[in-house]
Each structure stands twice: as structure tokens, then as C-alpha cells.
Amino acid sequence: MPARRPALRCPAALVAALALLALGTAVAPASAAVTPARVLTQDTYPSATYPGLQHLHYRYGPVHLSPGQNLIQLGGIGASGRPSVPGWITAFRPNLTYLDGRVPDVDVVHLHHGVWLVDGERRWASGEEKTNSDLPQGFGWRYDPGQQWVMNHMIHDLYPTEADVYITWDIDFLPDTAPAAASIRPVTTKWMDVSGPSAYPVFDALRKKGRRTFTFPDQAAPGARGLGPEHEWTVERDQTLVATAGHLHPGGLHTDLTVTRDGRTVKLFRSTARYFEPAGPVSWDVAMTATRPSWRVQLKRGDVVRLSGTYDVSRASWYESMAIMLVARYLGTDAGGVDPFVTAPRTTGIVTHGHLGENDNHGGGRHVLPDAREMLNGRPAAGSIAVAEFLSARGDLNVMGRTLPTVRHGARLTFVNRDAAKDIYHTITACRVPCDRDAGIAYPLADGPVDFDSGELGYGPANLTAAKGTDRWSTPANLPPGTYTYFCRVHPFMRGGFRVTR
Structure with missing residues (x-):
């Protein structure tokens, strides 16, 4: 029986569900009134x-x-x-x-x-x-x-x-x-x-x-x-x-x-x-x-x-x-x-x-993810960051990691949507740090200190799709040093972060 809302509100449950999806196992929705x-x-x-x-x-x-x-x-x-x-x-x-x-x-x-x-x-x-x-x-x-x-x-x-x-x-x-x-x-x-x-x-x-x-x-x-x-x-x-x-x-x-x-x-x-x-x-x-x-x-x-x-x-x-x-x-x-x-x-x-x-679910009610500002610098980013099975390979806040991918000021991070092959679109959209509360119809918002948005990364028939027509996007090169968080406008529970260093 389909649910009003999947039981994916805490990071542990979310990660477990996504892991099952990666193994090809169906995620059973919860019952609700x-x-x-x-x-x-x-x-x-x-x-x-x-x-x-x-x-x-x-x-x-x-x-x-x-x-x-x-x-x-x-x-x-x-x-x-x-x-x-x-x-x-x-x-x-x-x-x-x-x-x-x-x-x-x-x-x-x-x-x-x-x-x-x-x-x-x-x-x-x-x-x-x-x-x-x-x-x-x-x-x-x-x-x-x-x-x-x-x-x-x-x-x-x-x-x-x-x-x-x-x-x-x-x-x-x-x-x-x-x-x-x-x-x-x-x-x-x-x-x-x-x-x-x-x-x-x-x-x-x-x-x-x-x-x-x-x-x-x-x-x-x-x-x-x-x-x-x-x-x-x-x-x-x-x-x-x-x-x-x-x-x-x-x-x-x-x-x-x-x-x-x-x-x-x-x-x-x-x-x-x-x-x-x-x-x-x-x-x-x-x-x-x-x-x-x-x-x-x-x-x-x-x-x-x-x-x-x-x-x-x-x-x-x-x-x-x-x-x-x-x-x-x-x-x-x-x-x-x-x-x-x-x-x-x-x-x-x-x-x-x-x-x-x-x-009725407005979101933004409780902290469910780590604060990206408290995470350590990861190794300098090289190549691209893959987004697959609704997770980012690095810097995904749902996996409770301890480090963020980093890039020096003036350089870019490139994200690649590997889910595009399954007609699943994702965006990389700036939200205000720490962007760590539960998702709902009013949270998160595209309210980062600097605007950036990838568009819906993916493919589809010309003039009959929301997709951008590409599976990859790079961050602006002029982002000031600091910690940045992002979410997917299509799937707002998806959150990630990265850091720009001097």
C-alpha cells in the first residue's frame, strides 16, 4: 500500500534505504492514515x-x-x-x-x-x-x-x-x-x-x-x-x-x-x-x-x-x-x-x-544532518563528483561523512549525474549553510549566500522534458572561499557540501 510519506526522515534510515536501492532491493513504504x-x-x-x-x-x-x-x-x-x-x-x-x-x-x-x-x-x-x-x-x-x-x-x-x-x-x-x-x-x-x-x-x-x-x-x-x-x-x-x-x-x-x-x-x-x-x-x-x-x-x-x-x-x-x-x-x-x-x-x-x-509537512523542523561547517577539509577534488543512486560520491551529508571535497579559489568542481541513464534528474542548487533540516514543502530553499544552480541534469526528448540535456555541471569559478551546501530541487532530501579554500 503506498504511503503518505516514506519513512526516510533520519539520516540512518535514509542511508539504509538508499543502500537497498543500490542493491536492487525495493524499499517498502510505511503505512499511514x-x-x-x-x-x-x-x-x-x-x-x-x-x-x-x-x-x-x-x-x-x-x-x-x-x-x-x-x-x-x-x-x-x-x-x-x-x-x-x-x-x-x-x-x-x-x-x-x-x-x-x-x-x-x-x-x-x-x-x-x-x-x-x-x-x-x-x-x-x-x-x-x-x-x-x-x-x-x-x-x-x-x-x-x-x-x-x-x-x-x-x-x-x-x-x-x-x-x-x-x-x-x-x-x-x-x-x-x-x-x-x-x-x-x-x-x-x-x-x-x-x-x-x-x-x-x-x-x-x-x-x-x-x-x-x-x-x-x-x-x-x-x-x-x-x-x-x-x-x-x-x-x-x-x-x-x-x-x-x-x-x-x-x-x-x-x-x-x-x-x-x-x-x-x-x-x-x-x-x-x-x-x-x-x-x-x-x-x-x-x-x-x-x-x-x-x-x-x-x-x-x-x-x-x-x-x-x-x-x-x-x-x-x-x-x-x-x-x-x-x-x-x-x-x-x-x-x-x-x-x-x-x-x-x-x-x-x-x-x-x-x-x-x-x-501539512512544511519541513525545516529539526536538524537531521551534520553541519557542513564542522566537517574537515577532504583531499583536493580531482576529476568529477558522481551523483548516483540519489547520493553524491563525496560530500553527501546523508552518509554522515567527516570530510568535504575541497577546491581552491578560482577552480571548479564538476558534478556528473550517473542516474541520468535511468531518466532520473538531479540539480545542484545552493542552499543556506548548514541546510541540515528535514525536507518539506517549504524547506530547503534556494537561499545560499551565493546563487548557483545546475538545472535538471539529464536527458530527454527535445521540447518534452525538464532535463537540461547534459549530465554534468561545474561550480562557478568565482565562488569566494567558504563552506557551501546544496540540495536537489527535484529530490529535496538530497544534500551535500563542499569547501572553497584560498
Whole structure:
């Protein structure tokens, strides 16, 4: 039976488990109680209601996760994953479960993203924050059994244990046989993405001296990675926007949707990240705000809609970040709404869900690893440091060693991911010394005194992977003398250290 959280919290247990993996032995997960799927608050989005409305549950899978998996995969959704009759979908609520229905803890297994494509349209999407998609009364996504549904998913296994999961979705469905179906107005989804189109559209939000926030693409340097044409959309015909919500990664504060007409720009909506995380905007314990049911905006042909995303960079750098908004649009102007250049639309919204029980392990609670500052200088590093079976050959803090690999100021250490041959990606990411507390959704952070990050070392299909396309990376040559610690952003329990000497 899959566990909420593997029993890998102390270094001894972790090393023993990794040793078994190295011998090819399966690590048995611990038993745990059921995690509640949702814990809702009273201010969440009010769903539309109709006589004859059905509440249906579907799932995709089972999907088998290999140890440490972080792959982008595609698959068709057959007839069992959707209604058997034509009608209208008015709400969509995603989740991820084990085979027995329990929801995995986000710090163990989570849905990095799921995108539901309907006849090629990216209609719904979910990240770890599990934003619900609800349409206002009177609107629906058209459904027909003859449509082609495809799932694009990236399920992230943060530990070296296998798992089997389902991607699930609950929908509100109004069949054509219900009298209210005749008056539903059809919407389609316009995908807005600062880094798209791409199967893995990401950018980096890095700490800058004196800057507390970073907005992409507005404050990005010319030529910075991640800027894609989908951050702007020239409206092709008069139409009405009826709903939207944003998607961000940890550290994200808000996404902003604006429109420009005749040289004038106004804000349409700000989707704000409401963090339940006690430490602030540093984890997935968050809900995004969506437009209220009364929100309507009428656009004219030639208007330019633009998206940006803002991150808190006061405490940490955020690598492989996203800023996406899915906009439900009605290709007509007879549904009411305001001209945003005449009447300002309401730019604040309402959260789509409250705190989720699967986000309860925040991490950082106790010291579980040695303090790298107290470790001795090892022999000067020569060659490369291999990372294999989720351990570094030298300087890995989980093996309770007494020495750190050293390198003289001006020289480099090279790390090689030997696990890349098994499609397992690792990063070497700076964290603040001693970086020795237990892992969770809010710890560790990319908050070292000097930023460095390798990217996800590994290989994969072009444009369909998070991997960097190489299995090796070298530290910056200009690191000041001192002790440095690092972690893997893909598997945060992995920690290591090295020392730069004069």
C-alpha cells in the first residue's frame, strides 16, 4: 500500500534505504492514515447550479512512477474518462490519488502539471496548487463523445520509492437532455503563458540586490530564457471574457492580465496567490484567486492582451518558474460585460479552495544532518563528483561523512549525474549553510549566500522534458572561499557540501 510519506526522515534510515536501492532491493513504504482530499474554506468559488446537473468523477491511469521520476508524458483519455452523452461541462476540479483513493502528500508525490487537451485545445490545467475551474452561471465548455481527449502530465516523485497513482478530475456536467442546456453559452479556453508555447514553459526568478519582487517578462534582461509569444494575444474578433485564474510556482505572488487599445493599457485581473504556508510565499500550500461569477470583460478586435507573473525574490531564487492564465472566452458580445476602457473591471477575485491536508509537512523542523561547517577539509577534488543512486560520491551529508571535497579559489568542481541513464534528474542548487533540516514543502530553499544552480541534469526528448540535456555541471569559478551546501530541487532530501579554500 503506498504511503503518505516514506519513512526516510533520519539520516540512518535514509542511508539504509538508499543502500537497498543500490542493491536492487525495493524499499517498502510505511503505512499511514488517509489524507483528506480537500479542506475548503467558506470564501471559495460558488459553483453554478442547474436542474439536472450531474457531478461526475473520472481518473487517468494508473500511472506507475519509477523512483525519483520527474518526466513529461502524454496519453490518450478514452471513453471511460468522460461522459457518454453530449452536453456542457461547467466546472472542472483536478486531483492526484494513490490507487486506494488517498491523496499523496505534496512533499512525497505531486502533480507538477496536468493539461487536458480537447481536440487540440488546452482546455484545463492543474499544477500542485490544484486550482479549480468554475464557469459563471449560463456558460459551459461544449462536450461531445466524439472529441479527442489527450493528457499531458508531469508527476513528480520526490523520493527514491516507486508509486502508482491516478490523475483524477471531478466535473459538473449538464447533459443536452436537461432543459437548461439549451440556454448555455459556449466558451473556449485561451491559454496565456509568459514562456509558451512549450511542453515545459519556464523562466528563472533570481534574487537581485535591493529588489524584493521580480516580474517576468517586464524586468527580465534582454535575451533571458523563457520569454514566449503566448505572453501576448492580439484579439482576432469582438468577444467576451468570462473567467480566468492564474498558475504560479512557490515564490509566486500574482499574475496580471492587461489589455492595450490605442496606446492605453488597463488591468483586467490580478490572480493572487493566497498562501496558507506559515513561512509565507515559499511553498505549494497556496490557492490562486479566480474571477468572481459576475466578472465580464468585452474586448474588441485588435486589442492586445498581455500576461506577466510576479515572484517574491527577497529570500530565495526560484528556478524553473511559471506564470500561466487560462482564460474562458465567449465568442460573442450578447452576454453582458464592461468595456474595460470605459468601466474598470473588478481586478480582485476569490480563492478556488482552502488549505489542503496534503500540504501539512512544511519541513525545516529539526536538524537531521551534520553541519557542513564542522566537517574537515577532504583531499583536493580531482576529476568529477558522481551523483548516483540519489547520493553524491563525496560530500553527501546523508552518509554522515567527516570530510568535504575541497577546491581552491578560482577552480571548479564538476558534478556528473550517473542516474541520468535511468531518466532520473538531479540539480545542484545552493542552499543556506548548514541546510541540515528535514525536507518539506517549504524547506530547503534556494537561499545560499551565493546563487548557483545546475538545472535538471539529464536527458530527454527535445521540447518534452525538464532535463537540461547534459549530465554534468561545474561550480562557478568565482565562488569566494567558504563552506557551501546544496540540495536537489527535484529530490529535496538530497544534500551535500563542499569547501572553497584560498
